[in-house]
Amino acid sequence: MSWHADTDLFDRYARGQVDAATAASLESHLVACAHCRARTSRMVEAEPLERIWTEVRADVERPQLALLERLLSAAGLPEHTARLVAVTPALRAPWLLAVAVALGFAVLAAHGGGGGPLAFLILAPLVPVGGVALAYRNSADPAYEIALASPGGGFRLVMLRAGAVALASIAIVGVATVLLPDVGWTAVGWLLPCLALSMLTLAGSTASASPVTVASVLAGAWVLGVLVAERVAEQQYLAFGAGAQVLFGALAVGAAVVLVLRRDRFELRTRI
Amino acid sequence: MGIDDERKLEPSDEELLRGIGDGHTGALRALYDRHAPWVLLRLSRRCSDPQLVEEVVQDTFVGVWKGARRYRGQGPVAAWVWGIAIRRLVDRLRGRARLPQLLRERGAEPSAEDLVLLGVEYGDLAGAINGLSPELRAVLQATVLDGLSMREAGQLLGIPTGTVKSRLMRARRELREALA
Amino acid sequence: MEDASLRVEAIEKRFGSVPALNGVTMDAGPGITGLLGPNGAGKTTLLRMLATVLAPDSGTLQLLGLDPTRSAERVEIRRRLGYMPQEPGFYRSFTAFEFVDYVAILKEMTDRDERHREVRRVLDAVGLGDVSTRKVRALSGGMRQRLALAQALLRDPDLLVLDEPTAGLDPEQRLRFREIVSQLPHRPVVILSTHQTEDVTALCERVVVLAEGAIRFDGTPVELARTAEDRVWIREDRDDRAVLSWRMGDGRYRHIGDPPPGAALSPATIDDAYLLMVGGTADREGVAA
Numbered sequence: 001m002s003w004h005a006d007t008d009l010f011d012r013y014a015r016g017q018v019d020a021a022t023a024a025s026l027e028s029h030l031v032a033c034a035h036c037r038a039r040t041s042r043m044v045e046a047e048p049l050e051r052i053w054t055e056v057r058a059d060v061e062r063p064q065l066a067l068l069e070r071l072l073s074a075a076g077l078p079e080h081t082a083r084l085v086a087v088t089p090a091l092r093a094p095w096l097l098a099v100a101v102a103l104g105f106a107v108l109a110a111h112g113g114g115g116g117p118l119a120f121l122i123l124a125p126l127v128p129v130g131g132v133a134l135a136y137r138n139s140a141d142p143a144y145e146i147a148l149a150s151p152g153g154g155f156r157l158v159m160l161r162a163g164a165v166a167l168a169s170i171a172i173v174g175v176a177t178v179l180l181p182d183v184g185w186t187a188v189g190w191l192l193p194c195l196a197l198s199m200l201t202l203a204g205s206t207a208s209a210s211p212v213t214v215a216s217v218l219a220g221a222w223v224l225g226v227l228v229a230e231r232v233a234e235q236q237y238l239a240f241g242a243g244a245q246v247l248f249g250a251l252a253v254g255a256a257v258v259l260v261l262r263r264d265r266f267e268l269r270t271r272i
Numbered sequence: 273m274g275i276d277d278e279r280k281l282e283p284s285d286e287e288l289l290r291g292i293g294d295g296h297t298g299a300l301r302a303l304y305d306r307h308a309p310w311v312l313l314r315l316s317r318r319c320s321d322p323q324l325v326e327e328v329v330q331d332t333f334v335g336v337w338k339g340a341r342r343y344r345g346q347g348p349v350a351a352w353v354w355g356i357a358i359r360r361l362v363d364r365l366r367g368r369a370r371l372p373q374l375l376r377e378r379g380a381e382p383s384a385e386d387l388v389l390l391g392v393e394y395g396d397l398a399g400a401i402n403g404l405s406p407e408l409r410a411v412l413q414a415t416v417l418d419g420l421s422m423r424e425a426g427q428l429l430g431i432p433t434g435t436v437k438s439r440l441m442r443a444r445r446e447l448r449e450a451l452a
Numbered sequence: 453m454e455d456a457s458l459r460v461e462a463i464e465k466r467f468g469s470v471p472a473l474n475g476v477t478m479d480a481g482p483g484i485t486g487l488l489g490p491n492g493a494g495k496t497t498l499l500r501m502l503a504t505v506l507a508p509d510s511g512t513l514q515l516l517g518l519d520p521t522r523s524a525e526r527v528e529i530r531r532r533l534g535y536m537p538q539e540p541g542f543y544r545s546f547t548a549f550e551f552v553d554y555v556a557i558l559k560e561m562t563d564r565d566e567r568h569r570e571v572r573r574v575l576d577a578v579g580l581g582d583v584s585t586r587k588v589r590a591l592s593g594g595m596r597q598r599l600a601l602a603q604a605l606l607r608d609p610d611l612l613v614l615d616e617p618t619a620g621l622d623p624e625q626r627l628r629f630r631e632i633v634s635q636l637p638h639r640p641v642v643i644l645s646t647h648q649t650e651d652v653t654a655l656c657e658r659v660v661v662l663a664e665g666a667i668r669f670d671g672t673p674v675e676l677a678r679t680a681e682d683r684v685w686i687r688e689d690r691d692d693r694a695v696l697s698w699r700m701g702d703g704r705y706r707h708i709g710d711p712p713p714g715a716a717l718s719p720a721t722i723d724d725a726y727l728l729m730v731g732g733t734a735d736r737e738g739v740a741a
Contacts, residue, residue: 044312051326053333061572146540149503149535151527297585
């Protein structure tokens with residue numbers, strides 16, 4: 001670099017007081033010369049540069065919103081709540097995929113096999129149960145100790161996540177229901193058992209520390225109960241009949257009450 | 273002697289870009305400190321709206337952050353940064369119904385000293401350029417100096433691509449005539 | 453004037469048949485208190501209680517004048533608490549910024565701009581400002597530790613509970629950590645656990661020695677050192693009468709215990725006092741030569 005314009009010329013350039021040709025020449029020079037660039041820097045006011053930098057930094061650091069968060073925000077959920085929900089492990093692709101596959105098989109079975117929609121009806125309530133258990137078991141949330149020690153963690157967080165997963169599960173199952181062959185109202189006979197089992201999972205984990213254990217026990221009892229009822233009773237789908245629905249409704253409410261009464265167990269542990 | 277020695281202790285622009293590619297916001301700050309001022313000045317000569325110029329500078333360095341990995345050593349970093357900046361200006365101006373934003377040449381005629389200082393045999397060329405009408409100069413600046421395509425230049429100046437092309441041809445013809 | 457202290461009284465805790473804490477009583481005020489003790493002493497258990505995460509079997513806790521066993525007061529404590537657990541877990545696909553932002557949401561910072569400003573502040577405070585956009589899995593161990601500290605500093609807590617914050621850090625990183633903690637804006641109650649006596653010497657105004665679930669000492673570092681006064685001597689070779697002895701850098705041996713008559717006494721350090729107190733259960737790695 002053999003030529004550096006003198007300061008006066010740059011001064012005038014900075015003030016817009018040079019002609020086009022000179023400006024063009026200076027600008028070409030600046031692209032190639034770090035020294036003159038440094039000199040020009042001193043001629044620009046610090047304040048606007050600082051202000052612009054603050055915006056650049058904020059832009060660059062801003063967390064990327066996942067698709068789910070954007071959807072939730074669009075649905076009216078406040079941005080910070082959407083973030084908490086979106087971090088829920090059970091709302092990740094692998095789990096949702098596994099659920100879709102399982103339901104797919106159940107739907108196929110309903111169309112083809114002689115058992116009708118039984119497989120589907122047994123499977124449907126287990127979807128939210130599994131999801132809820134996954135959503136808040138300790139190992140699922142690596143930062144659970146920190147969450148527990150904060151005002152927004154604890155019971156509220158668990159319910160937020162469990163609620164989101166339950167809703168998502170019910171939505172998926174609901175969509176799958178449309179694909180079932182025409183079986184009348186039995187197609188939604190899974191809904192109340194769904195709610196009952198989810199509530200029981202949550203309530204049960206106030207007694208035991210492991211939601212996965214509780215969920216497994218409940219799932220086993222459910223499957224066994226339905227199969228036994230089918231074998232023993234004369235009425236088909238007894239487990240989904242009117243009487244059973246009332247029972248499940250009562251169970252759901254009862255479990256909810258227990259859950260609320262024992263919610264402190266989510267706030268403070270007796271063992272970790 | 274002295275200035276070049278000092279420079280060696282600091283990271284080069286290329287090294288800063290690599291740091292930016294690795295997600296180092298400190299490197300972005302350093303690059304910003306080096307290049308934001310002159311980009312701001314150069315943009316101000318092409319757009320008279322200071323608010324808009326600031327927004328474009330902001331867009332530019334966010335663009336630098338996002339695109340740092342794409343720099344493959346094709347020319348000086350400063351030129352690469354300017355390429356981003358001018359195109360961000362085009363983006364901002366595109367679709368805005370307005371009179372050509374670039375202007376502000378309240379400049380004096382070049383003094384004899386200036387012409388000498390500019391070194392070279394610029395004497396005639398500078399005069400010839402300055403003798404062009406503002407519209408012709410604008411297309412020349414946008415295409416030759418700022419490296420925009422004819423379509424981009426049209427978006428920047430708010431004129432159809434065909435007009436850019438014809439003005440460019442006229443500018444070249446007039447320059448040739450002036451220098452003949 | 454709000455109560456800015458913590459008080460722990462007769463705390464007991466057992467896990468199954470194993471007693472973790474055995475009648476622990478202590479209190480602490482504004483300033484830095486070190487909890488010194490070997491592994492398995494019950495430090496983490498105690499700190500978890502101070503962080504309102506674990507409930508004792510019996511005994512009372514009073515944190516910042518509030519009772520953590522009552523839910524309304526517990527929430528209030530948590531609003532003014534910062535906790536750095538021993539093994540903080542991270543969502544590995546988060547960036548450093550996103551992780552601290554997540555915790556900030558849990559700390560009820562609902563206004564996004566204000567929250568982001570606070571996130572930036574704590575990241576700058578621990579020196580991670582320049583790598584805030586890097587994913588956690590791309591951060592080194594020392595950086596992750598600083599990240600865990602950063603989230604604890606959100607909202608300038610009145611009570612800061614740090615579990616082994618200097619574990620695994622090299623000397624330079626430990627120095628930086630000490631700078632950060634000693635330069636906090638207002639004087640919170642800081643409880644940090646460690647098994648490195650240099651942390652105590654460099655940082656703590658008070659030190660509590662915990663071993664096998666019980667408190668062995670509670671006072672200033674100087675007082676701790678004094679408990680070993682006239683109980684440290686040096687000899688060219690090993691003296692079997694010592695409780696503990698080890699080789700020093702110059703080849704001689706340092707002994708703690710009951711010195712024989714005529715022994716060459718050496719001024720007692722905190723190290724000596726600590727080792728004398730916890731005897732064979734001490735973690736020798738933490739002791740400076």
